[in-house]
Every structure is written in structure tokens, then in C-alpha cells.
Amino acid sequence: xxxxxxxxxxxxxxxxxxxxxxxxxxxxxxxxxxxxxxxxxxxxxxxxxxxxxxxxxxxxxxxxxxxxxxxxxxxxxxxxxxxxxxxxxxxxxxxxxxxxxxxxxxxxxxxxxxxxxxxxxxxxxxxxxxxxxxxxxxxxxxxxxxxxxxxxxxxxxxxxxxxxxxxxxxxxxxxxxxxxxxxxxxxxxxxxxxxxxxxxxxxxxxxxxxxxxxxxxxxxxxxxxxxxxxxxxxxxxxxxxxxxxxxxxxxxxxxxxxxxxxxxxxxxxxxxxxxxxxxxxxxxxxxxxxxxxxxxxxxxxxxxxxxxxxxxxxxxxxxxxxxxxxxxxxxxxxxxxxxxxxxxxxxxxxxxxxxxxxxxxxxxxxxxxxxxxxxxxxxxxxxxxxxxxxxxxxxxxxxxxxxxxxxxxxxxxxxxxxxxxxxxxxxxxxxxxxxxxxxxxxxxxxxxxxxxxxxxxxxxxxxxxxxxxxxxxxxxxxxxxxxxxxxxxxxxxxxxxxxxxxxxxxxxxxxxxxxxxxxxxxxxxxxxxxxxxxxxxxxxxxxxxxxxxxxxxxxxxxxxxxxxxxxxxxxxxxxxxxxxxxxxxxxxxxxxxxxxxxxxxxxx
Amino acid sequence: xxxxxxxxxxxxxxxxxxxxxxxxxxxxxxxxxxxxxxxxxxxxxxxxxxxxxxxxxxxxxxxxxxxxxxxxxxxxxxxxxxxxxxxxxxxxxxxxxxxxxxxxxxxxxxxxxxxxxxxxxxxxxxxxxxx
Numbered sequence: 001x002x003x004x005x006x007x008x009x010x011x012x013x014x015x016x017x018x019x020x021x022x023x024x025x026x027x028x029x030x031x032x033x034x035x036x037x038x039x040x041x042x043x044x045x046x047x048x049x050x051x052x053x054x055x056x057x058x059x060x061x062x063x064x065x066x067x068x069x070x071x072x073x074x075x076x077x078x079x080x081x082x083x084x085x086x087x088x089x090x091x092x093x094x095x096x097x098x099x100x101x102x103x104x105x106x107x108x109x110x111x112x113x114x115x116x117x118x119x120x121x122x123x124x125x126x127x128x129x130x131x132x133x134x135x136x137x138x139x140x141x142x143x144x145x146x147x148x149x150x151x152x153x154x155x156x157x158x159x160x161x162x163x164x165x166x167x168x169x170x171x172x173x174x175x176x177x178x179x180x181x182x183x184x185x186x187x188x189x190x191x192x193x194x195x196x197x198x199x200x201x202x203x204x205x206x207x208x209x210x211x212x213x214x215x216x217x218x219x220x221x222x223x224x225x226x227x228x229x230x231x232x233x234x235x236x237x238x239x240x241x242x243x244x245x246x247x248x249x250x251x252x253x254x255x256x257x258x259x260x261x262x263x264x265x266x267x268x269x270x271x272x273x274x275x276x277x278x279x280x281x282x283x284x285x286x287x288x289x290x291x292x293x294x295x296x297x298x299x300x301x302x303x304x305x306x307x308x309x310x311x312x313x314x315x316x317x318x319x320x321x322x323x324x325x326x327x328x329x330x331x332x333x334x335x336x337x338x339x340x341x342x343x344x345x346x347x348x349x350x351x352x353x354x355x356x357x358x359x360x361x362x363x364x365x366x367x368x369x370x371x372x373x374x375x376x377x378x379x380x381x382x383x384x385x386x387x388x389x390x391x392x393x394x395x396x397x398x399x400x401x402x403x404x405x406x407x408x409x410x411x412x413x414x415x416x417x418x419x420x421x422x423x424x425x426x427x428x429x430x431x432x433x434x435x436x437x438x439x440x441x442x443x444x445x446x447x448x449x450x451x452x453x454x455x456x457x458x459x460x461x462x463x464x465x466x467x468x469x470x471x472x473x474x475x476x477x478x479x480x481x482x483x484x485x486x487x488x489x490x491x492x493x494x495x496x497x498x499x500x501x502x503x504x505x506x507x508x509x510x511x512x513x514x515x516x517x518x519x520x521x522x523x524x525x526x527x528x529x530x531x532x533x534x535x536x537x538x539x540x541x542x543x544x545x546x547x548x549x550x551x552x553x554x555x556x557x558x559x560x561x562x563x564x565x566x567x568x569x570x571x572x573x574x575x576x577x578x579x580x581x582x583x584x585x586x587x588x589x590x591x592x593x594x595x596x597x598x599x600x601x602x603x604x
Numbered sequence: 605x606x607x608x609x610x611x612x613x614x615x616x617x618x619x620x621x622x623x624x625x626x627x628x629x630x631x632x633x634x635x636x637x638x639x640x641x642x643x644x645x646x647x648x649x650x651x652x653x654x655x656x657x658x659x660x661x662x663x664x665x666x667x668x669x670x671x672x673x674x675x676x677x678x679x680x681x682x683x684x685x686x687x688x689x690x691x692x693x694x695x696x697x698x699x700x701x702x703x704x705x706x707x708x709x710x711x712x713x714x715x716x717x718x719x720x721x722x723x724x725x726x727x728x729x730x731x732x733x734x735x
Contacts, residue, residue, distance in 0.1 A: 375695065379661070383617055383689035385716040390623025393719070399632060406626075413619045499664040502638070529640075529664030534700040576665040 020112045021092075024099070025050050025066055027107060041115070043085045050111070054082035065096050066572025069109050073098045079116070088116045095165065136207075136228040139214060140165055140181050147223060156230075158200045165226065169207075170196040181224045184211040188221065195228070206235040258328075258348040264341045266290050278328075279351055280321040294319035297348065301331050309334055318348060327351040373557060380424065387417035427554045431561070437480040439594045444477055444484075444513045444520060445470045451488045452511055455496065464499040466492065469512035469523075477520050477586070478594045483562040484522070484584075490555035491524040491582045498580060520591075522584040532576035559584070567591055609730050613637040613686070614644035614652035614670055616662040624657060624688065624717070631723050641670035648680055654730055657722075658709070660689040660696060671706055684710035684729045688717060 015022060021038040023031045031045035042053050050066065051057040065076045075097040084090055092113040099108040130137055136153040138146050144164045157168050165181065166172040175182060178193035192210045199205050207228040214223035252259050258278040261270030268286050268525060276283055285300065297316035311332040317325045329349040335342040394410025452468040459466045492511060499507035509526045560570050567590025574580035611633045615621035625635040636651060638644035640662055660667035675681050687709045689696060696702040710724040
């Protein structure tokens with residue numbers, strides 16, 4: 001373009017085409033010339049003064065920059081606020097320059113303003129965003145130094161401007177291997193990674209870090225913006241959740257109970273290894289399927305269908321894959337929320353080991369009882385044998401020495417001990433065969449009265465008082481009257497013997513019956529010779545042998561057997577020289593049904 | 605004879621007591637007998653026997669009570685005890701504590717009594733005491 005042409009353009013076109021509001025102001029502050037941009041914003045000047053147009057004022061503004069340039073002839077730049085044609089306030093960047101006359105006077109100034117309202121708004125918004133965004137924001141230079149950091153960052157890491165980011169974030173002395181900012185500097189793209197840092201208070205902190213170039217353009221960029229979100233709480237919650245899940249999984253996986261979980265459609269969601277073993281189903285074979293019929297006991301069906309509630313079955317049966325029926329204890333819970341079925345959790349305890357142990361325990365008790373009986377019998381028989389041996393010794397030495405009194409004594413010993421053997425054999429037979437029981441609901445005190453009446457007179461002749469103690473008659477109970485009669489007769493007979501062998505005269509035997517809570521209790525107490533500590537331990541095996549020539553030897557064993565057949569037990573206390581108390585304790589809920597006694601008719 | 609050793613039999617079975625007494629007397633011992641532990645202790649204190657033949661399982665205080673009392677009684681505690689019982693030695697130990705909570709007796713004779721063995725034990729124990 002030839003020089004004169006652009007000079008003409010500058011002179012004639014620039015004024016109108018420059019993207020500025022341009023006005024010329026005289027010393028009276030009247031706007032004497034304005035370009036189209038100016039007029040479009042502020043309207044035609046029409047000889048008005050600048051303060052009338054820009055500020056809607058009647059007088060010159062305080063601190064007027066135009067006035068200052070008139071005074072000192074210096075150009076000025078400042079920001080100002082004015083009102084546009086519609087009265088809206090706007091921010092302007094204002095350049096003021098003097099227009100000098102040849103004589104050096106300043107008859108006019110030229111004012112060029114640019115509307116920076118939008119820019120200011122953006123700047124404010126950026127500032128607010130930078131400071132208030134809920135994450136840590138820093139601006140890093142290529143030296144990895146923090147150039148700027150937002151308020152949130154400064155709170156967490158302190159005033160760190162000029163420090164290197166790895167020092168600030170991680171207290172490291174050199175760059176991190178996986179630094180996202182470095183990668184952004186290298187390739188100019190956004191990178192995100194998870195980092196673990198240390199706060200100014202030394203707390204380990206987890207971050208999700210995103211880095212982005214601070215500006216884009218042909219000439220590249222010199223800074224990276226790094227935004228870090230603190231996910232420490234999230235990670236802690238995740239860890240907690242993981243731990244809780246691991247614990248729950250371990251509990252479910254290692255539970256000895258079978259655990260089955262079903263969804264709302266009844267399909268199996270959870271089937272732990274114990275459940276697989278119980279039902280004989282291979283791992284994973286049933287997950288997602290509907291449990292086969294019979295897998296759960298029928299009693300549980302209604303609970304499942306109702307969709308809500310608990311179910312506890314102490315004794316139920318489930319069917320395995322091979323059709324075997326297994327006794328279980330079931331605890332089930334069907335869940336429902338807002339009317340919607342969510343599924344069910346079922347816990348099954350295999351009762352086979354417990355049942356087996358129970359059977360083994362009963363067998364062991366039976367064997368022990370047999371062993372005790374045999375030991376007791378052996379002890380008794382040995383005493384009788386010694387008596388027989390004694391009789392033979394007397395006969396032998398009597399014959400040998402010609403002593404008739406020894407023959408008589410020996411003969412008597414033989415007779416007595418042979419009789420003992422016979423009685424023992426008869427009682428053993430009766431003991432082992434048992435009898436057909438007859439259970440009837442009856443008043444227990446009736447048997448007590450009968451026993452007292454049976455023994456009272458004979459005992460009193462031996463200095464023993466047999467008394468009845470029934471202050472309050474107990475409730476009627478289903479009993480085999482003859483069996484209870486036998487038990488009480490045994491105990492009262494023993495008690496009378498114990499009195500005879502003791503020192504006390506008169507000596508008392510008391511027989512009573514009463515309700516103690518849920519138990520029916522018969523009690524026989526005596527003031528006889530009692531048993532000392534060691535002999536008490538042998539009471540049910542050897543007690544009969546302490547009765548010298550009187551007893552048949554099986555009374556206590558028989559009493560225990562008959563009592564056990566009624567679901568009861570025998571307890572006693574005894575002190576040598578003080579006496580004994582024997583108690584037959586019958587829990588009422590275990591008493592037999594009228595008609596039969598379980599386990600009778602054979603040896604227990 | 606004045607210098608015959610005195611043996612106390614504590615036994616609740618009269619036939620057994622009578623048998624043991626006769627057999628030991630026939631062997632030249634003096635014998636006294638008691639039918640229970642209390643009477644046995646009274647007799648022991650009065651007569652200071654050289655040896656006691658003791659049954660264990662008796663009504664009232666047992667033979668073990670007698671044994672314990674005897675051990676606690678200064679002039680009698682050295683008296684040798686020969687236990688004569690229907691229990692086995694294993695039962696007497698495990699269930700009554702003989703040889704465990706109470707010292708082993710000088711001899712343990714199980715019923716029915718092997719008479720020559722009893723007499724031999726008694727003689728040996730008395731001979732050992734004299735020497």
C-alpha cells in the first residue's frame with residue numbers, strides 16, 4: 001500500500017474504525033467530537049459535558065483524570081466506571097492523552113475507552129472458582145515450583161509459593177516417578193492419577209490428581225494447573241468396607257453352620273461350603289437356581305411365602321441331593337421392605353454330630369452303670385465268699401481238732417452266707433427283668449403315707465421313729481405307684497438300718513414329698529450313722545455292702561433305675577455320724593404319660 | 605501268753621470278723637475285734653494293738669476314717685495296718701485315695717482272703733517291727 005494512502009486512512013478511517021470509544025474534550029469538558037462507537041454506547045454528545053454523559057452529573061468529578069491531563073499535559077491510563085446510554089453501569093479502561101497546540105497549550109484531550117465489564121466479570125469468576133472450588137488447585141511452572149495455590153490448598157499445605165510440588169505434596173526431595181504434571185508438560189494433554197501425599201500436619205492423604213496445561217496456543221504453555229481432590233475419607237471408607245466384606249465372607253465361608261441366602265424370586269444367591277457339604281451339592285452348582293423341593297423343612301415354607309418374619313425350628317429335617325434326610329436346627333429370616341420381598345437367609349446346624357454324641361453319652365452311661373453294678377456285685381460277692389471261706393475254715397479246723405462248737409459255728413456261717421447268695425441272685429433277677437409298669441395320675445403323698453405306715457411299728461421297736469412330713473400336698477402326678485413304693489421302701493429301709501448302726505437314740509427317719517418349682521421331690525432323711533466322704537463316692541455301687549448281714553445289696557441301684565425310668569434323678573447328702581438325706585427329684589415335664597414307662601422291662 | 609502279739613480286727617461283717625479272729629488266734633496271735641471304726645479306735649487306744657486288720661467299706665465312719673484318726677494319734681500312728689477288703693487295690697487307690705491321699709498300708713489283702721498269705725504278711729510285719 002502506498003504511504004499516502006494509509007496516511008489518509010489513518011487520518012480519515014482510524015477514528016471511526018478503531019474498536020474504542022473515542023471522544024475529544026475541550027477545556028470546558030464538552031465533548032466536541034466522538035466516533036460512532038462512542039455514540040452507540042453513550043449517544044450523541046450534542047455539546048454536553050463529559051461528566052453529564054458518563055456519570056449523569058452536573059459538576060466535574062472529583063479526582064478527574066481529564067482535568068489532571070489538562071493541568072500537567074501527561075497521558076493517563078485508568079479504570080473507571082460509567083453509565084451507558086441505557087443507564088447501565090460499565091467498567092472501562094480509559095486512555096487519556098493531551099492534544100497540544102503549537103504554542104504548547106492544551107486546548108483538548110482525547111479520551112479512548114474500552115469496555116472491560118465482561119473481562120472483569122470473567123476475572124472475578126475465575127478468581128472465585130480458583131479459590132473456592134472444592135479441591136486443591138495449584139499452578140506449577142516447568143521447574144515444578146508452585147506459582148499459585150488456592151485457599152483450600154494453603155489451608156491444607158501452608159504457604160508454599162516457590163516450593164517444589166513434590167516437596168509440598170509428599171515431602172520428597174526429587175520428582176515422583178509417575179508425576180502427572182510432568183507428563184502434561186511433556187505432551188500438553190490432561191492427565192489424571194491417584195497419589196498419596198502428606199498434609200502439613202503429617203496426615204497421609206489420598207488424592208485424585210488432574211493436571212492440565214495452563215494455556216493453549218501456538219507457542220505452547222509455561223504452566224500446568226494441578227487439581228487434587230482429597231479422597232482419603234473415601235479410601236478409608238472403601239478399606240473399611242473391604243475389611244467388613246472380608247470378615248463377613250470369612251464368617252460365611254468358614255461357618256460350621258450351613259448358610260443359604262435366597263433372592264426375592266427364591267433363587268439361591270449364597271450357598272456356603274458347609275451348605276454344600278450338608279446337602280452334598282458341588283460348589284456353584286445351585287447358585288442362581290431355585291432350591292429343590294424338600295431342601296428346606298415344610299414348616300419354613302409359610303415363613304418364606306409370607307415374605308417376612310423369623311423362624312426357629314429346634315428340630316427339623318432337610319433332604320440332601322442324594323435324598324438322605326438329615327436332622328437340623330433351622331434359623332431362618334425372611335426379609336420384606338415396604339411391602340416388597342427381599343429374600344431370605346437360612347442357617348442350618350447339622351444335628352447329626354450332636355445326636356451321635358448324645359447316643360454315645362447314653363451308651364457310655366449305660367456301660368458305666370453296668371460297670372458300677374458289676375463292681376458293686378463283685379465287692380458284695382467277695383464278702384459273701386469270705387464268709388463261706390470262714391465257715392469252711394471252722395468246719396475244717398473243727399473236724400481236725402475234734403471241736404464240736406467250731407463245727408456248729410462253721411455250719412451256721414455257711415448257711416447264712418449261702419442264704420445271702422440266694423437272696424442276691426433273686427434280687428439280681430428281679431432287678432434285671434424289671435416289671436410291667438402301670439402309670440396313673442395319683443396323689444404322691446398317698447405312697448408316702450403307705451410307706452410310713454408299713455415301717456413305723458417295726459422301726460419303733462428298734463428305737464427308730466419313722467415320721468411323715470407333708471406340710472402341703474403336692475399336685476397329682478402320673479406315677480408308677482409300685483415303682484415309687486419300691487424306691488421309698490428301699491430308702492426308708494436303708495435309713496432305718498443307718499439309724500440302728502448309729503449312736504443316736506431315739507433316732508428319727510423322716511419321709512416327705514413336696515413340689516419344688518417344676519419338680520416333684522420325695523425326700524428321706526435320717527439321723528443315722530451316715531457315710532463319710534470316701535464312701536459317699538461308692539454309694540451307688542457299694543453302699544449295700546456296708547449294711548452287714550441285713551441288706552440285699554441292690555436297693556440303691558434299683559431305686560436309681562426306677563427313678564430314671566420316671567425321668568428323675570437321685571441325689572443325696574450324708575455326713576458320717578450325722579445322717580443322710582436322699583432325694584428323688586422328678587421334673588414334672590419329664591414324667592411318663594399315663595399308661596407306660598419308657599425303657600422299663602429291661603435293665604437300664 | 606503274755607507276749608503274744610495283739611491284733612485288732614476292724615470289720616463290720618460279723619462272719620468275716622469271726623473267721624479272721626479264729627484263724628489268727630489259731631496262728632498264735634491274741635485278737636480283739638470291733639464292728640465299726642469308732643469302736644475300733646476306742647479299742648486301739650485302750651489296748652495299743654501291735655497290728656490292725658482293717659476293712660475299708662463300713663457303715664458310718666469308714667475304714668479310711670479309722671486310718672486317718674490312727675495316723676493323727678501320737679501313740680498309735682506307728683501301728684501297722686493290714687487292709688482286708690472286697691475292693692481291688694486299683695479301686696481303693698483311684699476311688700478312695702488309699703496310697704494317694706492316705707499312705708500305703710503295710711499290706712493289702714483282697715477278699716476272699718488267702719489265709720496263708722495274710723498270716724505270712726502279719727508275721728513279716730511284726731518281725732520287721734521287732735527288729
